[in-house]
Amino acid sequence: MQLHTESTLRHLETLTTELGQLMWDFEQSTCSHFQTFELPREVEARKQRYANAHSLGTNSSVGVKQTKSLNLFTYKWHSLADYVPAIRLFGGVDGFSTQLVSRYFY
Numbered sequence: 001m002q003l004h005t006e007s008t009l010r011h012l013e014t015l016t017t018e019l020g021q022l023m024w025d026f027e028q029s030t031c032s033h034f035q036t037f038e039l040p041r042e043v044e045a046r047k048q049r050y051a052n053a054h055s056l057g058t059n060s061s062v063g064v065k066q067t068k069s070l071n072l073f074t075y076k077w078h079s080l081a082d083y084v085p086a087i088r089l090f091g092g093v094d095g096f097s098t099q100l101v102s103r104y105f106y
Helices: 006-029 040-053 075-090 099-103
Strands: none
Touching: 006 075
């Protein structure tokens, strides 16, 4: 059984901060040098959503690939700062199981 210690949590905190700074630097320096676009499946999905919402058919501008960029303002990046406090508050994820609860639903 592996448990977190205060030193491992401090290390995780430090690495999370460093990761955030590195991603911010990457977004500011490297991403601006590349122009990226949607994947073909994303274009097709957008065309399908437009066709479903507008029963008249498709719009020719809907099928054009749109530019995409790295977005660091999403929940998955924001929530990284919450991992260490959650581990301190609730413990690691190996400390509980849903096995007994799941028995009652089958």
